[in-house]
Amino acid sequence: MEESSGNMRSSEPTAAMKKIFNFKDKPAGKEEEDEDLSDSEESVFSGLEDSGSDSEEDEKESDDNDDEDDDDVTAVESKQPKQTEEEEEKEEVVGGVTEREEEEKKEDEYEHDSSDEEDIRNTVGNIPMEWYKDFPHIGYNLDGKKIFKPIRNKDELDDFLDKMENPDYWRTVHDKQTGSDIVLSDEQVELVNRLQKGQFGDVNFNEYQPSVEFFSSDVMIHPVTNRPADKRSFIPSLIEKEKVSKLVHAIKMGWIKPRRVEDDTRGRFYDLWAGEDSSILGRHKMHLPAPKIPLPGHQESYNPPPEYLFTEEELALWEQQDASDRKLPFVPVKFSSLRQVPAFSRFIHERFERCLDLYLCPRQRKMRVNVNPEDLIPKLPKPKDLQPFPTTQSLVYRGHSGLVRSISVSPSGQWLASGSDDGSVRFWEVCSSRCMKTVQVGGAVKSVAWNPNPSVCLLAVALESVVLILSPSLADRQVVQSSERLLSGQPEADTSDAAGPVIWSDTEGEELNQGIRLKIQHPKAVHQVAWHAKGDYLASVMPDHSSHLQVLIHQLSRRRSQNPFRKNKGLVQCVSFHPVRPYFFVATQRSVRIYNLVKQEMTKKLQANSKWISSMAVHPGGNRLHRVHPHTRSTSTPVPPQHQIHHHTRSTSTPDPPPHQIHLNTRSIFGSSLIM
């Protein structure tokens, strides 16, 4: 049966179904069944169709039972007796069953006794049969005689043949107890089928009987059992008593607190600020409320104006940027209707970040000044209003035929001297523009300087490598005389060695007539001359990169010259004397050095922020220095930019400039300030 069931399982379910149907047909007759089965083409039944060997086997077994030494040949010989034998066996089985049924009918007291189910042909009982493995017998029958094992000479080939030929092979079961093969009857097969299907074994059993509710919801009058109540149900429990006493003790000792009154105060509110006292806590004064979240702009709208949407470049930029650099933390999106707006994925994040800000960020009160930028600009007077300042041209001094290189006003303010490239020095009356005198000096004049001492009337003229001292005699006699006296001072004996390259000489003839009194011959071209305030000393500048002989100081009264500097500190642009104090200013390209003439040392070095200082002037009061720097290297005609002139006008015109000017372009020296 095991094998057959295995077959069944391996076959297709439909086939299995068919088989079941076939089982129902079986009682019709063996032959028919065979035919039927052979008719059906399905391979599944191939094992069932040819089951001829089964009978052989049975026969063999029976033979074996009869005598063990029988040959195979005899077994193969005849089929008839086997058949009959088989039938007999069946009858026996059937007979056995009927006998048993009869017995059951007789003896009802064994209704619940299951011992009849035991196979009584072998009396060894329900033991593992392998214990008899090594014996020739398999057990004992009722009479106590040995039941011998059939001689098992069936090999696999026999088995296979049996399977192929015997039509009853599928219903043949090997009985281990007796060691014989049993062919199951139709009823038995059906019983097996029912059990396999999970049905009740008895065909007549009705599974769907109406149920009788023994334990219903209705209260019955009578108890289910008739058992009397226990004694313990009348007596108080000792264990419980013990427990209760323990609890009572615990409560007495305060170990167990009585159950708290259930009050959900969380959701119960009242007027918290009813007794509102105006006295604010001291702490509260210091409290900084957290700044509110900035309100959303047009970009955040679900349907923003089109200009707020990102273009492709902006989007690419946004994606590239780090999250902290982004101007907007989100990309503006446009939805055509409200129902299309999805949930904002970072909503919880943003709320969480706000929470973090609230309790983790230090707060600070920042004073945000709301300044109007226009208020920051200082109110300056208009250049127009900065009088005195030449606004209109009043006089033109005409007469020079070449470029005018230098002019100088006499200390009295009456005369103006001008030097020009045409080789002449002209003296003009300032107020009338009348040319009083023309002196031909025979060379392009580089610089003229009027002696600042009002008691003398002298003019220094620099041309080429000569400095001329002119006495224009444009003053009253006393002044002219005093100037003559100054010039007539005799040179100290043999000082020419010290002066070295400088040659002092008086003029004669025509030059003398014109008013040229002294000629100071320099080794190099002189660019500038400057007087000391007292009018006795004169400084001349010979710009030269290589030599230390760039500045010479001449003393008129002694006709003496000296070189004050031993070292070349850069290309000297111009020099100047302080009008009151003994200071000497030397301007090189980048800086102005100030020397103390008494102590004979450098007092200060002023660094200009310009690239090129071309000239400078000291305020007549003596507390401001002034320098001009052109942007071009052409120093011959220095034209400073306009706004720098403005600076100068500004600084020279206001005696007390506002502090910001000091900050910008003044330096304080010697307690007074110099405008740079």
Add this chain to the structure above:
Amino acid sequence: MGGLQKKKYERGSVTNYITRNKARKKLRLSLPDFRRLCILKGIYPHEPKHKKKVNKGSTAPRTFYLIKDIRFLLHEPIVGKFRDYKVFVRKLKKAYGKTEWSAVERLRENKPTYKLDHIIKERYPSFIDALRDIDDALCMCFLFSTFARTGKCHVQTIQLCRRLTVEWMNYVVAARALRKVFISIKGIYYQAEVMGQLITWLVPYQFSHDHPTDVDYRVMATFTELYTTLLGFINFRLYHSLNLLYPPKLDSKAECELKEENEEDYALNSECYLEKLSALSASLARMVSSAEEEEAQLDQFPDEMSTNLGKREQKEQEAQKKLFDGLKFFLNREVPRESLAFVIRCFGGEVSWDKSVCIGSTYEVTEETITHHIVDRPNASTQYINRYYIQPQWVYDCINAKIVLPVEDYFLGVTLPPHLSPFVEEKEGDYMPPEKVKIMALQRGEKPAQEQEDEEEEDEDEDEEEEEDDNDDEEEDEEEDEEESEEKNLKKMEKQRSQVKVTPGKMKVENPERLEQEEKAEEKRLAIMMMKKKEKYLYDKIMFGKKRKIREANKLTAKRKAHDDAEKANKKKTRK
């Protein structure tokens, strides 16, 4: 030269600050507990002016608290409760470990709880202080009330948040305090004016949240704990200020009306009342009958302070409060019901919806007095004649514009005009979208001309501007021309030198205005040069900011123009 040697870091600003860890140790609290305490008490770190000095010479990044704050925390009774809770947890764990279920039950019954009432009172000594700080509380409660019961926080918290937000919305409706609404991509912003305070809150859209993993829900829960308490007390006070019952009760009349419906279908009995409240369709019960109150409202004392301008503003506000008075809305099922119902009710409109959408609908679709039907789909299947079918944006735009806008732009299937933020107040020089200009014109009472005319006008304006630009250009051009002509003249002169010829001179045209401007600019430049370094820096910064603003505004206008041009071109194409 006597005395003790002065030790470093024992005086000065060091003594005012304490690091977080030290503070924690001083309070004997774990870090989460300390964090919770700081959140509840509103203690935040301080940044010392000289960090290195305070940090005892080290430059390690540290958080500093004011030592005064920490001392203040030492006396907080809640600290003791935290410790109790810790003990409770320990005991509970032990009981679980020993499987002593009765002990577990007993412990659970005696779970230590704490109240935050005194903290609220202490942090906000006056009611106005509390109102001022309510923005975050509202945002948080609205967020938590939308959470699903997924275990991110206690269910009770969610329910409490929902209850409080519903109460708040009901108050705003009753007080008609809403001022502005803005539909953003994040959610819907509302701004209400309560007792002179502007309160803004953000409500997320009604979707389930995708809970992020990198968010510490404990922190948020602590905040919510505080905020729910605060909001509850504020609600109580506000309700009483309006003579409303707290906890809110529906008007008896309204309640009767709502009773008729079959509530059991919709929600459990316990939840039903809250749901009805949250429907926002019925008015609330008052402590005194409403008629008396009306009378009380009538005799107002004339404010001494109110000037003409103030009066006008007040009038405007009154008008805005009655914006939707007499209008009857019906909400289709696809529109956000809660938001729209809230907003419409805030401005005096009546609102209803389909019965199956939510409890509390007051009338049916078939009602004939409905004036506006709000639909958010391309077309409505059945249309009734005597009502407008509009898109929801109309309601919001009306509120922000403070007038009932023409409905034409908001019909179904029409491309909506942009929804502008009402919170942006353009100053001079800022960019203003043309839609805003249009709305402002409408507010002034100007009749909207035909769109095309508008466009033409705009075009003209633009043309004028362009012309001005052109003029400038031309002037520059002229100058260039002059220069060029001079050069040409020179060349000509050179040519003509050989054949001596006198050409008539050209008068140089001087533009006096331009000269004056130049002069002024020059003066300004000089004055700027004369500025102090510090002021100059500030000035430069301000000017830079201004320039950037202008640049941005220009960029926006250019973008808009390009967009409009493209649209026009498209239109023309389609017409052809």
